Each structure stands twice: as C-alpha cells, then as structure tokens.
Amino acid sequence: MIRVTDVIKRYSSEVAIGPVDLTIEPGGIIALVGPNGAGKSTLLTMMGRLLGMDGGSISIAGHDVARTPSRELATIVSILRQENHFITRLTVRQLVGFGRFPYSQGRLTPADEQIIDRAISFLDLTGLEGRYLDELSGGQRQRAYVAMVLAQDTEYVLLDEPLNNLDMRHSVAMMRHLHDAAHTLGRTIVIVLHDINFACQYADRLCAMKDGRVVAFGTPEEIMTSEVLTDVFETTVEVIDGPRGRLAVYY
Amino acid sequence: MADVLSRPAPARPADAPASGPLPTVAARRRYTVVVVVLAAMALGFGFGLLAWANPMPVGSLGFWRIAELRATNLVTMGVVALCQAVATVSFQTVTTNRILTPSIMGFEALYAAIQTTAVYVLGVTGIIALQGLPQFVLQVVVMVAFSALLYGWLLTGRFGNLQIMLLIGIILGGGLRSVSSFMQRLLTPSEFDVLTARLFGNVSNADPQYLLVGVPVALVVSGVLYLRSHRLNVLALGRETSLNLGVNHRRELITVLVLVSILMAISTALVGPLTFLGFLVATLSYQLADTYDHRLIFPVAALTGFVVLSGAYFVMNHVFRAEGVVSVIIELVGGTVFLFVIVRKGRL
Amino acid sequence: MTVPSPAAGAVRAPGRGRAPGRLVDPKLLLGILVVGALLVASLFTGVYDIWGADDGAAMFAITRVPRTIALVLAGAAMAMSGLVMQLLTQNRFVEPTTTGTTEWAGLGLLLVMVVAPEASLTARMIGAVVASFVGTVIFFAFLRRVTLRSSLIVPIVGIMLGAVVGSISTFIALRTNSLQIIGVWFAGSFTDIIRGQYEVLWITGLVGVAVFIAADRFTVAGLGEEIATNVGLNYPRMVLIGTGLIAVATGVVTVVVGNLPFLGLIVPNIVSLIRGDDLRSNLPWVCLLGIGIVTVCDLVGRTLIMPFEVPVSLILGILGAVVFIALLLHRRRRG
Numbered sequence: 001m002i003r004v005t006d007v008i009k010r011y012s013s014e015v016a017i018g019p020v021d022l023t024i025e026p027g028g029i030i031a032l033v034g035p036n037g038a039g040k041s042t043l044l045t046m047m048g049r050l051l052g053m054d055g056g057s058i059s060i061a062g063h064d065v066a067r068t069p070s071r072e073l074a075t076i077v078s079i080l081r082q083e084n085h086f087i088t089r090l091t092v093r094q095l096v097g098f099g100r101f102p103y104s105q106g107r108l109t110p111a112d113e114q115i116i117d118r119a120i121s122f123l124d125l126t127g128l129e130g131r132y133l134d135e136l137s138g139g140q141r142q143r144a145y146v147a148m149v150l151a152q153d154t155e156y157v158l159l160d161e162p163l164n165n166l167d168m169r170h171s172v173a174m175m176r177h178l179h180d181a182a183h184t185l186g187r188t189i190v191i192v193l194h195d196i197n198f199a200c201q202y203a204d205r206l207c208a209m210k211d212g213r214v215v216a217f218g219t220p221e222e223i224m225t226s227e228v229l230t231d232v233f234e235t236t237v238e239v240i241d242g243p244r245g246r247l248a249v250y251y
Numbered sequence: 252m253a254d255v256l257s258r259p260a261p262a263r264p265a266d267a268p269a270s271g272p273l274p275t276v277a278a279r280r281r282y283t284v285v286v287v288v289l290a291a292m293a294l295g296f297g298f299g300l301l302a303w304a305n306p307m308p309v310g311s312l313g314f315w316r317i318a319e320l321r322a323t324n325l326v327t328m329g330v331v332a333l334c335q336a337v338a339t340v341s342f343q344t345v346t347t348n349r350i351l352t353p354s355i356m357g358f359e360a361l362y363a364a365i366q367t368t369a370v371y372v373l374g375v376t377g378i379i380a381l382q383g384l385p386q387f388v389l390q391v392v393v394m395v396a397f398s399a400l401l402y403g404w405l406l407t408g409r410f411g412n413l414q415i416m417l418l419i420g421i422i423l424g425g426g427l428r429s430v431s432s433f434m435q436r437l438l439t440p441s442e443f444d445v446l447t448a449r450l451f452g453n454v455s456n457a458d459p460q461y462l463l464v465g466v467p468v469a470l471v472v473s474g475v476l477y478l479r480s481h482r483l484n485v486l487a488l489g490r491e492t493s494l495n496l497g498v499n500h501r502r503e504l505i506t507v508l509v510l511v512s513i514l515m516a517i518s519t520a521l522v523g524p525l526t527f528l529g530f531l532v533a534t535l536s537y538q539l540a541d542t543y544d545h546r547l548i549f550p551v552a553a554l555t556g557f558v559v560l561s562g563a564y565f566v567m568n569h570v571f572r573a574e575g576v577v578s579v580i581i582e583l584v585g586g587t588v589f590l591f592v593i594v595r596k597g598r599l
Numbered sequence: 600m601t602v603p604s605p606a607a608g609a610v611r612a613p614g615r616g617r618a619p620g621r622l623v624d625p626k627l628l629l630g631i632l633v634v635g636a637l638l639v640a641s642l643f644t645g646v647y648d649i650w651g652a653d654d655g656a657a658m659f660a661i662t663r664v665p666r667t668i669a670l671v672l673a674g675a676a677m678a679m680s681g682l683v684m685q686l687l688t689q690n691r692f693v694e695p696t697t698t699g700t701t702e703w704a705g706l707g708l709l710l711v712m713v714v715a716p717e718a719s720l721t722a723r724m725i726g727a728v729v730a731s732f733v734g735t736v737i738f739f740a741f742l743r744r745v746t747l748r749s750s751l752i753v754p755i756v757g758i759m760l761g762a763v764v765g766s767i768s769t770f771i772a773l774r775t776n777s778l779q780i781i782g783v784w785f786a787g788s789f790t791d792i793i794r795g796q797y798e799v800l801w802i803t804g805l806v807g808v809a810v811f812i813a814a815d816r817f818t819v820a821g822l823g824e825e826i827a828t829n830v831g832l833n834y835p836r837m838v839l840i841g842t843g844l845i846a847v848a849t850g851v852v853t854v855v856v857g858n859l860p861f862l863g864l865i866v867p868n869i870v871s872l873i874r875g876d877d878l879r880s881n882l883p884w885v886c887l888l889g890i891g892i893v894t895v896c897d898l899v900g901r902t903l904i905m906p907f908e909v910p911v912s913l914i915l916g917i918l919g920a921v922v923f924i925a926l927l928l929h930r931r932r933r934g
C-alpha cells in the first residue's frame with residue numbers, strides 16, 4: 001500500500017503542490033491523470049524519493065520513503081522518469097542487468113541472469129539484447145528502460161509518462177506489457193498518463209489531479225464521466241460508449 | 252578482474268551476449284589485447300627511460316646507480332599516472348560528463364597561488380621554504396580542505412546542485428589565478444624564472460621523500476575507488492537512476508569527489524599542474540577499453556596514463572632533447588583532443 | 600534557460616509605466632550623472648599634480664583625458680559584447696571570458712608578435728580580432744552541434760576551451776621567452792593609456808553604435824533560430840554580424856587595454872535582475888553600468904597602493920568572480 005499523507009511541495013510563494021492525501025491499495029495499474037502542471041509527475045517523483053518533500057510523509061509497503069535507506073527501498077519500489085540519457089554506452093542486456101543492482105550490488109548471480117532473461121523476453125527484446133541503446137529506436141529504448149525496472153523485481157513500479165514519444169502501435173504495445181506485468185507478475189504500477197482514453201482502457205484505477213491536489217480517485221467507471229472530466233480538465237468533455245468501453249471526446 | 256572476464260553465462264549459448272561488462276567474445280579478446288599491448292609499452296618505455304643513454308654497461312654497479320636516480324622519476328610518473336587516471340575517470344563518472352577534468356576545479360590555481368605567494372613574500376628562498384615533507388603534506392591538506400569545503404557548502408542542503416558547484420569551483424580558480432598573475436608581475440625576472448619551473452608540471456619537481464607519503468596514499472585511495480567500481484558504474488547513470496537502484500547518491504558523490512581531490516592534490520603537489528593529462532588519458536581509455544565497467548576502465552586508464560607520460564618523456568629526452576617542455580607538449584596534445592572531442596560530440 | 604524571458608519582460612514593463620522602447624527616463628539621467636561624476640573623479644585622480652606642475656595641463660591632455668575616454672569605450676564595449684553573446688547563445692552565463700574569446704584574442708596577438716616583433720598596433724589588432732572571430736565561431740559551432748542538458752554546462756565548456764587556447768599561448772610564450780611579458784599584456788590595465796595609443800579604441804565606439812542600431816534584431820535573434828526565422832529575420836546573418844561585433848570589441852580591447860574579466864557577464868545580468876528583460880531600454884543601462892564598474896575598479900586600482908597601481912583586471916577578476924558566484928547562488932535558490 002502506498003500512503004501519501006499531507007504531502008506538500010513548495011516551488012515559490014505562489015506555486016505549491018498539496019497538501020495531498022492518497023491511499024493506493026496494492027495491485028493493478030493506477031493512472032495519475034490531470035491537466036499540465038497539476039503535479040502528477042511531482043507527486044510520482046516524491047513517491048520514488050527522487051524529490052524531497054516540504055511537508056507530510058509518504059510510505060510504501062510500510063516504509064517511510066524519506067527515512068528508509070535508499071538501498072532497502074530499491075527492492076520495494078522502482079521509478080522510471082521520462083528523460084534518460086546515459087553517458088555510458090550500454091547494451092540492452094547490460095542496462096537490464098543494472099536493475100539487479102539492489103540485490104547483487106554489481107555481481108550478477110545465475111539467478112540474476114535468469115531474472116534478466118525473463119525481463120528481456122517479457123518486453124520482446126530478446127533479439128535486441130546485444131544491441132547498444134544508441135542503436136535502438138525510441139520505442140525500443142523505452143521498452144529497454146521498462147525492462148530494467150521490471151528486472152528490479154519490486155512490488156511497486158512508478159512510471160512517468162512512459163508513452164511519451166511513442167507512436168500508436170508502440171503505445172498500445174507498451175500498455176499491454178504493463179497490463180500483463182500488473183496482472184501476471186502481480187506488480188502495482190503507478191503511471192502518469194496524459195491520454196485519458198489510454199488511462200481508462202488499461203488502468204484499474206484513476207487518480208485525477210488538478211492544481212496540486214487530488215480531486216477524484218476511483219475506478220475508470222467512476223472517473224470517466226462528463227462531470228468529473230470537465231471539472232478536472234476545465235474544458236468540456238463528453239463521455240460516450242465506444243466499442244471497447246468509454247471514450248472521452250473533448251474536441 | 253579475472254573473475255569478471257571468465258564468468259560464465261549460465262544456461263546460455265557461449266556466443267550469446269552476456270550481461271557482463273564485455274558482452275561478446277570479441278570484446279573480451281580485444282580488451283585483453285589492449286591491456287597486454289599497453290603493459291608492454293609501459294615496460295618498454297619504463298626500461299628505456301632507465302637504461303637508454305646510460306653511459307655504464309648494463310648490469311654494472313654504475314649502471315644501477317644511474318638507473319636508481321632515474322627510477323625515482325619513473326615511480327613519480329607511475330604515481331602521477333595513477334592519480335590523474337583514476338581521479339579523472341571517477342570525476343567524469345560522478346559528474347556524468349565525459350569532457351570535464353578535475354584539474355579545472357581550482358586545484359592548480361590554488362597550487363599556483365601557494366607557490367606564487369611564497370616567492371612573492373620570501374623571494375627565491377620561498378621555493379625552498381616550500382620543499383620538505385611537512386610542506387608537501389601541508390599543501391596536499393590545504394588543497395583537499397579547499398575542495399571538501401566547496402563540496403560541503405554547495406552539494407549538501409536543500410539547494411545542492413552539482414553543476415553550480417563545478418562552475419563556482421572553476422570561477423574561484425579563476426579568481427585565484429588573477430591574484431597569482433598580479434603577484435607574478437611584481438616579481439623580478441630571476442624570481443619569475445624560478446617560479447615558472449614550479450608552475451609547469453615536471454616529474455623532476457618531485458623530491459624522492461615525497462614519494463614515501465605520495466605512493467601509499469595514492470595506492471590506498473585508488474584502491475578504495477577501485478573497490479567502489481560497481482557503485483561508480485551505477486553513478487554514471489545519473490542521479491535519478493542511481494537513487495532508483497538504491498545508491499545514496501549525495502553521499503556517494505561527496506565521497507568520490509573527496510577521494511578525487513586527494514588524488515589530484517597529490518599529483519599536483521608532486522609535479523605541478525597537468526591540466527589536460529587526465530582528460531587525455533580518460534578519453535583514450537574509453538576508446539581503448541570500450542566498456543562501462545570501472546573495474547576494467549581503471550587499469551586501462553592507469554596504464555594509458557603511464558604510457559603517455561613515460562612515452563612523452565622518452566621521446567622528448569632521447570629524440571628531441573627537449574626535456575623541459577614535456578608537460579607543455581602533453582597539454583597541447585590533450586587540449587587538441589579536447590577540441591576534437593567537443594566538436595565531434597553530439598550531446599553533453 | 601533562455602536569456603530574454605518574454606513573459607517576465609512583459610509583466611514588468613507595464614508595471615513601471617514605461618512606454619516600450621522609450622530610451623530616456625529620469626532614472627537614466629540620474630545614472631548618467633553618477634557615472635559622469637565618476638569619470639570626472641577619474642580625470643582628477645593620479646599621482647601627477649596637474650594643477651601645480653608647469654606642464655600640468657599638458658599631462659592632463661596626454662594621460663588623464665585619454666585614460667578616461669578609454670574607460671568609457673572599453674567598459675561599454677565589453678558590457679555590450681557580453682549582452683550580444685548572451686542573446687545569441689540564449690545563455691546568461693556566456694561572455695568573452697567564459698567562452699574562450701579572450702584567450703583567442705590573446706593567442707592572435709601573441710602570434711603576430713612572434714611572427715613580426717615590429718608589427719604595428721594595427722597589425723596586432725587585426726591578429727587579435729581575427730583570432731577572436733575564429734574562436735567565437737568555433738564556440739558557436741560547438742553549441743549548435745550539441746544538445747545541452749543544462750545551461751550551466753556552456754560556461755564550463757567555454758572555460759575549458761579557453762584553458763586549451765591559453766595553454767597553446769603559454770607554450771608559444773615559453774618557447775619565445777615572453778611568458779612574463781604576456782602576463783603583463785593580458786592583465787587588463789589602463790595605466791599605459793596615453794595620447795597616441797588609445798585612439799583605436801574609438802572603433803569599439805562604432806561597435807556600440809552598431810549594437811544600438813541592431814538592438815531589436817538581436818532581441819529577436821535571442822528568441823532562438825526558429826522563432827527568429829519565423830518572423831523573417833536572417834538568423835545566420837545576425838549571428839555572423841553579432842560574432843563580428845564581439846570579435847572586434849574583444850580584439851581591440853585586448854590589444855589596447857588587456858583582459859577585462861567577467862564584465863560582459865555581470866553587467867547584463869545585474870541590469871536584467873533589476874529592470875527585467877527589455878533589451879532596447881536596457882541597452883543604455885548596460886553601457887552605463889559597464890562604464891561605471893570599470894571606472895570604479897580603475898579608481899580603486901589607482902588609489903589602493905598609491906603611487907603604484909593595481910591592474911584593473913585583478914580588481915575586476917575578484918569583483919566579477921564574487922558577483923558571478925552570487926548570481927549562481929541566487930539562481931540555485933530559485934531552482
């Protein structure tokens with residue numbers, strides 16, 4: 001369970017996020033949605049202890065993220081940001097191997113290798129495992145990063161806009177992979193998405209944020225209504241029944 | 252190192268890419284060849300510097316006496332190569348920037364300021380006043396304290412920011428340099444000549460007794476960094492990925508930077524400033540070793556450093572007979588490589 | 600971080616009740632008065648007794664007047680070079696000292712002196728200007744090629760580049776036994792400015808006029824290549840003109856006065872901190888503040904250890920470093 005209590009982040013006297021209170025039960029995909037500047041990525045980054053808080057606390061599976069040693073936390077929660085540029089030249093397999101660092105501290109055991117194998121094949125990267133990251137397309141590279149956090153084998157996975165820069169086909173493939181990871185591997189995946197229809201289709205729960213606060217939290221059926229979305233995005237949103245569930249129409 | 256190279260990839264075909272630092276058989280073979288060639292060159296230049304143009308026949312008592320004198324220089328080169336190579340590679344890793352060198356962080360400016368002040372205040376005797384083991388240790392301590400203060404001030408606390416720390420270090424160095432250059436204007440030409448000899452890196456600046464302290468400290472600090480290789484591999488992926496993988500980024504950063512400053516201080520206090528040697532060596536070693544793993548990079552870098560230094564001295568002493576300008580030549584080559592790299596590079 | 604943040608400028612300008620583009624206001628007149636007073640002080644500061652001695656008036660005309668004019672021209676030129684450079688690179692931490700331009704000018708000057716020791720002032724100047732131009736073009740070419748993750752990397756790379764060029768100069772100087780001499784050349788000082796030697800500095804006055812004329816176009820260029828081209832500006836030509844102006848100003852000032860470190864960096868930053876980012880109305884302030892700071896540093900240098908002089912570059916180097924660090928820390932606080 002991720003428990004966010006009274007979390008505040010101040011950027012300046014005018015701009016602040018929070019106080020945010022939120023409880024995320026384990027299991028499934030939880031999508032953070034909301035307009036630009038709502039604080040989705042900031043909240044996610046604070047959950048992943050990449051950014052400090054100015055008040056409040058966050059605990060994941062009973063561990064306070066501000067106080068638990070980073071190394072211990074790395075076996076419970078993993079986080080992937082949008083921008084990843086490395087100066088080191090790595091192959092896909094080497095990158096995914098880094099996901100085992102919290103357990104192996106750099107010395108990979110046969111068991112680690114098997115987990116790496118699984119993570120790579122889970123994201124259909126087996127044929128590419130010997131390729132260097134700078135030789136891959138954007139979509140392939142994104143999959144390699146996700147394979148790394150899956151190899152980290154944590155119960156909680158936090159992803160910041162993993163569909164950024166992916167085309168339709170790769171976005172759908174990525175969401176299917178994540179859906180599988182959540183339901184067959186039993187992970188809890190918290191994900192920042194800006195496409196509300198993607199979120200509705202693949203997420204099990206939606207968390208809508210606006211102006212630094214959580215304004216709605218519930219199942220897609222509860223959130224995907226014209227009233228809620230119109231209020232959250234401050235633009236008229238109609239919700240219609242499509243062939244595979246609800247669709248938000250806002251243009 | 253051997254266990255890294257020979258580790259089997261279990262239950263996988265032998266030619267499948269491994270997760271290890273050298274993914275293919277070809278890469279492993281290449282690495283071995285590079286290390287062997289570098290070691291051979293290091294031995295060759297080393298022996299050459301000891302024995303070449305030695306007036307006594309090889310093996311005689313006189314031969315060894317002359318060789319002993321030259322051996323001090325050789326040991327100095329070894330220490331400097333080790334310090335510069337390990338320090339620069341580690342520094343580039345923790346700053347996640349392959350075109351930086353720790354020498355621009357104010358070490359050399361501080362060294363120059365200390366030397367210049369001594370000559371300015373005491374005249375030519377100032378240089379002598381700075382010689383001796385306690386003075387050597389004191390200079391190292393001052394330089395390390397300077398950088399530790401800088402890191403403590405700028406990397407901790409709520410607003411800690413690595414790049415601002417780097418820039419402030421560079422600017423402080425610039426400020427010190429303008430103070431030094433003002434004092435240099437007021438020196439008599441003879442004082443200035445004495446000072447100049449100290450302001451250009453030269454292995455004969457090193458007094459053998461400094462090595463008693465310099466060698467063990469350099470070995471221990473490099474050893475500590477070598478043992479942290481796995482963590483350095485992660486730090487190279489940047490702050491966010493390191494934190495995600497459970498590395499206490501800020502603590503590691505400061506630890507590594509302090510270790511780097513010890514190595515740089517030893518090298519600078521031993522032989523004087525060598526601004527681009529570290530950059531040259533690190534850039535060459537990444538080309539040669541072609542791996543991300545610091546366990547493999549460090550040995551190649553140290554060997555490359557020694558080959559560059561001893562090779563430059565050998566060629567300059569015995570081919571061009573221009574010993575005094577060795578460091579300047581290295582700086583020129585390093586600087587040119589720097590220009591080449593920044594013009595070719597696509598991203599910083 | 601881009602230099603002119605249009606939003607910030609737009610917010611601030613109306614708050615001051617100023618019509619955009621209006622150059623003269625009462626505060627500016629006050630500023631002119633203060634700087635004018637400093638210049639008068641500069642005219643009457645010195646060891647030589649211009650009132651009592653027989654040739655006092657002559658000395659006044661030979662040394663004090665040229666020195667004061669040189670302060671005005673060099674201060675304004677370096678401050679404006681910094682501003683233009685910051686606009687063209689869209690980076691606030693860029694100026695001739697942090698991009699290696701100064702070192703290139705020094706290298707050019709040194710090469711001319713080595714090749715032709717008897718070369719005229721004009722020849723030396725051409726050498727310095729050409730070298731600064733080449734250096735600035737290399738730096739800009741580098742900036743265009745790489746995608747930067749942080750604006751702070753730009754000055755770091757620039758200073759490294761300057762160190763490389765500086766080491767080449769050092770090598771040449773060492774081989775020609777002129778190390779201490781070049782130290783004297785490169786340290787900016789107005790001590791040796793006398794009649795008959797400073798006149799070429801008037802060229803930098805022309806640079807200043809050119810910047811004033813092209814101010815609006817530089818502002819647009821400062822919004823980036825895409826926006827500038829979109830509104831019909833010939834961006835490459837503007838970059839070329841800007842680089843040329845910077846090279847001329849840096850080259851001439853380096854030859855006649857020497858290095859004036861950080862002036863081009865701190866002046867535009869202080870002005871935009873106080874007044875926001877409206878280039879057109881800021882330009883006179885940039886000139887004034889540049890002149891003012893150089894004059895104060897020169898006055899301090901002249902009076903600190905009278906009858907000797909401390910070179911202005913030392914005082915400027917220390918003051919500039921302190922202000923630069925303060926700017927960085929200020930920025931750090933804002934995140």
